[in-house]
Amino acid sequence: MDRALSIGALARHSGATPPTIRYYEQIGLLRRPDRRDGGHRVYGEADLKRLTFIRRCRDFGFPIEQVRDLVSVIEDADRSCTEVRDLARDQLASVRARMTELRELEASLGLLVADCEARCAGGPGPDCVILEDLAAPGRCCAG
Amino acid sequence: MDRALSIGALARHSGATPPTIRYYEQIGLLRRPDRRDGGHRVYGEADLKRLTFIRRCRDFGFPIEQVRDLVSVIEDADRSCTEVRDLARDQLASVRARMTELRELEASLGLLVADCEARCAGGPGPDCVILEDLAAPGRCCAG
DNA sequence: CATAAGAGTTAAAGCTACTTGAGCTTCAAG
DNA sequence: CTTGAAGCTCAAGTAGCTTTAACTCTTATG
Numbered sequence: 416m417d418r419a420l421s422i423g424a425l426a427r428h429s430g431a432t433p434p435t436i437r438y439y440e441q442i443g444l445l446r447r448p449d450r451r452d453g454g455h456r457v458y459g460e461a462d463l464k465r466l467t468f469i470r471r472c473r474d475f476g477f478p479i480e481q482v483r484d485l486v487s488v489i490e491d492a493d494r495s496c497t498e499v500r501d502l503a504r505d506q507l508a509s510v511r512a513r514m515t516e517l518r519e520l521e522a523s524l525g526l527l528v529a530d531c532e533a534r535c536a537g538g539p540g541p542d543c544v545i546l547e548d549l550a551a552p553g554r555c556c557a558g
Numbered sequence: 559m560d561r562a563l564s565i566g567a568l569a570r571h572s573g574a575t576p577p578t579i580r581y582y583e584q585i586g587l588l589r590r591p592d593r594r595d596g597g598h599r600v601y602g603e604a605d606l607k608r609l610t611f612i613r614r615c616r617d618f619g620f621p622i623e624q625v626r627d628l629v630s631v632i633e634d635a636d637r638s639c640t641e642v643r644d645l646a647r648d649q650l651a652s653v654r655a656r657m658t659e660l661r662e663l664e665a666s667l668g669l670l671v672a673d674c675e676a677r678c679a680g681g682p683g684p685d686c687v688i689l690e691d692l693a694a695p696g697r698c699c700a701g
Numbered sequence: 702c703a704t705a706a707g708a709g710t711t712a713a714a715g716c717t718a719c720t721t722g723a724g725c726t727t728c729a730a731g
Numbered sequence: 732c733t734t735g736a737a738g739c740t741c742a743a744g745t746a747g748c749t750t751t752a753a754c755t756c757t758t759a760t761g
Contacts, residue, residue: 453727500674507667514660524650531643596756598709
């Protein structure tokens with residue numbers, strides 16, 4: 416049932432790379448696994464599950480230290496699942512804030528490109544209106 | 559016209575911090591300014607304009623090395639404004655890709671939070687269905 | 702004119718989350 | 732038994748600054 420996994424196999428199944436796995440071990444996010452005679456790491460299903468959880472949290476954008484918290488919630492019977500919800504809520508809020516920033520950025524960049532098309536086709540650097548606009552504080556490229 | 563600016567004044571006007579300005583100088587993104595007798599840096603309007611341009615590019619998400627390119631476009635009469643447009647286009651594409659990722663992330667996190675609300679109110683860590691879901695590969699928390 | 706606060710100076714280390722490289726060993730297949 | 736892939740360790744590198752330590756300079760006030 417609990418087939419042995421090499422670090423490479425664990426990597427394939429979890430979506431992490433072997434160096435990343437060693438790094439997680441180094442920072443104490445993964446336990447130190449058993450070793451074979453030659454020194455190679457041996458993992459089991461529990462490790463795969465743990466690492467998958469970690470990777471999913473990371474994909475969710477949780478920073479490592481928060482992942483550490485989340486992992487400890489799993490292990491610790493005294494702590495509540497609502498902690499996860501609260502962490503996820505915070506994370507959701509910051510994702511939304513970041514998206515708002517990116518939307519503004521997208522709009523500005525879109526204008527920049529459009530202006531380049533319209534006003535600067537092939538013109539030389541120093542005379543380009545766009546570049547002047549970029550250097551002017553407090554307003555966007557669409558003057 | 560070209561009033562002298564201290565590094566702090568330059569920082570206030572550009573939105574950068576003094577350490578960041580020194581850092582830009584160190585990596586050759588800003589010229590080395592004149593110094594007063596005591597060694598303090600003295601800047602002029604040209605520096606403010608340049609730094610503002612750099613900060614705006616950074617706000618646009620351009621990496622430093624691309625900003626270096628953009629700056630050289632401004633200075634170099636032989637290079638075309640279309641280069642700026644092309645760089646901005648690439649940048650726009652990667653901003654959009656990032657937004658797509660974030661939208662998926664937002665949806666998943668929203669589901670996670672909602673599930674926590676619905677199914678796990680106050681439940682203990684090890685028994686929580688949500689946490690099991692997070693550890694299960696290949697599917698989202700809404701099983 | 703003295704002094705104290707605040708702003709400036711340097712070089713070096715720290716940060717996140719890994720990735721890359723060097724140099725070597727072990728394992729699995731043929 | 733050979734060979735090539737995969738594993739090992741330790742150290743350094745990455746981006747883009749920020750922070751720290753230990754000083755020095757400028758400026759406003761008494």
